[in-house]
Amino acid sequence: MKHLVIYAIINLVFGKLHLVVTQIDYILKRRQRMKKREKWGSKIGFIMAAAGSAVGLGNIWKFPYTAGENGGGAFVLIYLIFVALIGFSVMLAEFAVGRRKNLAAVGAYKSVDKRWTFAGVIGVLSGLLIMGFYPVVGGWALAYIFKVFNGLLSSPDQIGTIFDSFIVNPTQPLIWMGIYLLLNVVIVSRGVSSGIEKAGKILMPLLFLILIVITIKGLTLKGAFEGVEFLFKPDFSKITAKVILSALGQAFFSLSLGMGCMITYGSYLDKKENLVSNAGLVTAMDTGVALLAGLAMFPAMFAFNIEPAAGPGLVFVVVPQLFADMGSVGLIFAGLFFLALTVAALTSSVSLLEVVVAYLIDEKNMSRIKAVSVSATIMVIMCVLASLSLGGIGPTILGKGLFDVFDLLTDKIFLAIGGLLLAVFAGWKLDKEELKNEVTNGGAVKFGLFGFWYALIKYVIPVTIAIVAASGIYSGFQSGVGGLMVMGVAIIGILAIFSKKL
Ligand code: TRP
Numbered sequence: 037m038k039h040l041v042i043y044a045i046i047n048l049v050f051g052k053l054h055l056v057v058t059q060i061d062y063i064l065k066r067r068q069r070m071k072k073r074e075k076w077g078s079k080i081g082f083i084m085a086a087a088g089s090a091v092g093l094g095n096i097w098k099f100p101y102t103a104g105e106n107g108g109g110a111f112v113l114i115y116l117i118f119v120a121l122i123g124f125s126v127m128l129a130e131f132a133v134g135r136r137k138n139l140a141a142v143g144a145y146k147s148v149d150k151r152w153t154f155a156g157v158i159g160v161l162s163g164l165l166i167m168g169f170y171p172v173v174g175g176w177a178l179a180y181i182f183k184v185f186n187g188l189l190s191s192p193d194q195i196g197t198i199f200d201s202f203i204v205n206p207t208q209p210l211i212w213m214g215i216y217l218l219l220n221v222v223i224v225s226r227g228v229s230s231g232i233e234k235a236g237k238i239l240m241p242l243l244f245l246i247l248i249v250i251t252i253k254g255l256t257l258k259g260a261f262e263g264v265e266f267l268f269k270p271d272f273s274k275i276t277a278k279v280i281l282s283a284l285g286q287a288f289f290s291l292s293l294g295m296g297c298m299i300t301y302g303s304y305l306d307k308k309e310n311l312v313s314n315a316g317l318v319t320a321m322d323t324g325v326a327l328l329a330g331l332a333m334f335p336a337m338f339a340f341n342i343e344p345a346a347g348p349g350l351v352f353v354v355v356p357q358l359f360a361d362m363g364s365v366g367l368i369f370a371g372l373f374f375l376a377l378t379v380a381a382l383t384s385s386v387s388l389l390e391v392v393v394a395y396l397i398d399e400k401n402m403s404r405i406k407a408v409s410v411s412a413t414i415m416v417i418m419c420v421l422a423s424l425s426l427g428g429i430g431p432t433i434l435g436k437g438l439f440d441v442f443d444l445l446t447d448k449i450f451l452a453i454g455g456l457l458l459a460v461f462a463g464w465k466l467d468k469e470e471l472k473n474e475v476t477n478g479g480a481v482k483f484g485l486f487g488f489w490y491a492l493i494k495y496v497i498p499v500t501i502a503i504v505a506a507s508g509i510y511s512g513f514q515s516g517v518g519g520l521m522v523m524g525v526a527i528i529g530i531l532a533i534f535s536k537k538l
Contacts, residue, residue: 092384134302141296281508
């Protein structure tokens with residue numbers, strides 16, 4: 037009898053819940069159809085959101101350790117060249133395509149030629165894959181806000197070991213990752229201007245300030261200058277095909293390019309906005325933060341005798357160590373740093389989730405709520421597997437754990453080839469005049485370098501990316517990742533064949 041009553045109650049509650057959800061779903065769907073495409077609330081809102089997307093773990097967590105693993109100065113130099121010539125140009129092209137077509141990535145490609153749908157779909161796939169490991173690291177950042185106040189700094193020589201054992205723990209990181217992903221879901225389900233924009237405005241300047249504090253503190257340590265040298269003095273003998281592909285991948289990842297993210301953002305952008313200056317500003321801000329993060333990490337690392345190639349734990353070890361001897365002031369700075377890092381990560385992952393969500397809304401006719409739930413569910417599963425793979429648990433592909441697989445496929449293959457496809461699309465499928473009109477707002481914006489930019493997009497960038505990717509894949513066979521890279525290319529090929537069906 038008791039069971040029956042409980043059963044009845046559960047049924048009633050869940051039945052009602054289901055009804056309510058369906059109802060909300062329906063109302064939102066109608067509202068969405070009636071409203072025109074959502075727009076950014078203000079100009080500054082757009083810049084903050086685009087810069088918020090760009091500035092994230094890629095700058096502060098990934099850039100320093102990737103530079104460290106790839107020999108420092110030479111990598112940084114190539115990265116900067118790629119940012120200036122390829123990054124900025126591709127960003128401008130993504131903004132222009134997005135605003136011109138007024139559609140998110142897949143729709144923008146599809147509206148011109150169905151054979152190109154796959155190029156957008158690769159972007160959605162990249163978004164999913166990046167969201168298969170990004171929230172794991174976002175969860176670490178979140179966890180560290182609390183760890184800092186829980187005695188992490190009291191035993192400086194243990195900080196490295198604590199990180200190593202934390203990330204291989206089978207449960208702890210999962211909980212933090214779950215909370216982090218939930219925050220994403222909440223922001224994205226509230227829609228474009230209210231959610232993303234507000235999140236973009238909060239705490240970003242704080243991050244910048246704390247990085248400056250860290251840099252100053254780091255530079256005053258003994259032996260710090262070696263770190264500056266390592267970062268900025270190129271040793272040209274270190275340049276290999278692997279280093280060049282890593283620099284290209286880093287440029288794309290850090291600027292949020294090559295997966296239609298900025299196409300989607302551009303589609304929410306007002307016709308009056310100056311695309312050239314927006315792209316320039318976002319590129320400059322992103323690169324500035326990356327360099328500052330490098331400058332914050334390397335001097336301290338050299339002073340503490342930490343290996344430059346120490347890997348993904350770098351920020352999580354160097355920053356706490358740096359603040360460990362500063363008493364309660366250090367505690368507050370370290371806490372604020374990880375808070376700001378978490379927020380920077382959030383404004384980036386929100387943009388990744390948005391690409392997947394926009395695809396489901398525009399192409400699969402889902403409501404926002406449903407699109408968010410579907411994508412977040414897939415992401416949770418991927419992230420759990422990625423997180424566990426760091427402890428050696430779970431499936432591997434061609435000998436690599438899923439964390440590395442997701443990172444490698446996107447960073448080294450999908451983003452670069454996505455960028456190549458976008459450049460070819462803008463250069464060869466769109467009309468030159470149409471593009472010029474969009475970039476210059478019908479002539480209102482002066483862009484003297486239009487011809488140069490157009491030549492880069494049409495010829496130089498596709499050829500450069502093709503060469504860098506091909507030689508990078510070739511060299512990947514020496515380090516045992518060639519098979520995975522070829523698999524990535526094969527996936528793109530298969531998607532291309534079935535493009536019209538996507
Ligand atoms: N750029 C972000 C970072 O540096 C990550 C990111 C957000 C991203 N959106 C993207 C990377 C789109 C590639 C493509 O952390």
